[in-house]
Amino acid sequence: MTPRITELATATADLHWKGYPKLLQATGDRRMRPAAYDYDVVQADRDRWAVPEGRYTKYGDVTPLLDEPDDMFVVMRHGDELALEFGADGLPELESGWSRSIVLYLDGYLKYVDPYVAYGSSVAPMPFHGMSSYPYPPGEAYPSDEQHRRYMSEYNTREAGQSPELD
Secondary structure (H helix, E strand, C coil): CCCCCCCCCEEEEEEEECCEEEEEECCCCCCCCCCEEEEEEEECCHHHCCCCECEECCCEECHHHHCCCCCCCCCCCCCEEEEEEECCCCCCCCCCCCCCCCCCCCCCCCCCCCCCCCCCCECCCCCCCCCCCCCCCCCCCCCCCHHHHHHHHHHCCEECCCCHHHC
């Protein structure tokens, strides 16, 4: 059987506060076996995590940010959750004997909060697809055209300390 690939667009994407799922087991080498969590049991665990300064994406509908790979990312911090829904209308009927696998393709960047990571204590400078390296050299900068400025002012409005667990 030749695999068949069907792409589904994101129907909805909701960014919101989740919290910290309970750690069930800490395994030795996380490269081999990641830690296991109970998603439904949320703990107040915020004190062990540093929060990089800067602006994060506001909570709510962020579906337009996921339409295509670009430099307008959903900027999340620990404790945030991005809930995605996909419409099944575009899926073909399964043929006899076939099964379906779902693969989630992501385009983005991960920034560690670490003293040995460039700008680990801040959201800025933001990465972008055309950068030659990170941190990028003088002369390179995150795009500042009207579309990117609008994205920053419309979506990235939540300051580092603005999350429900702090209320």
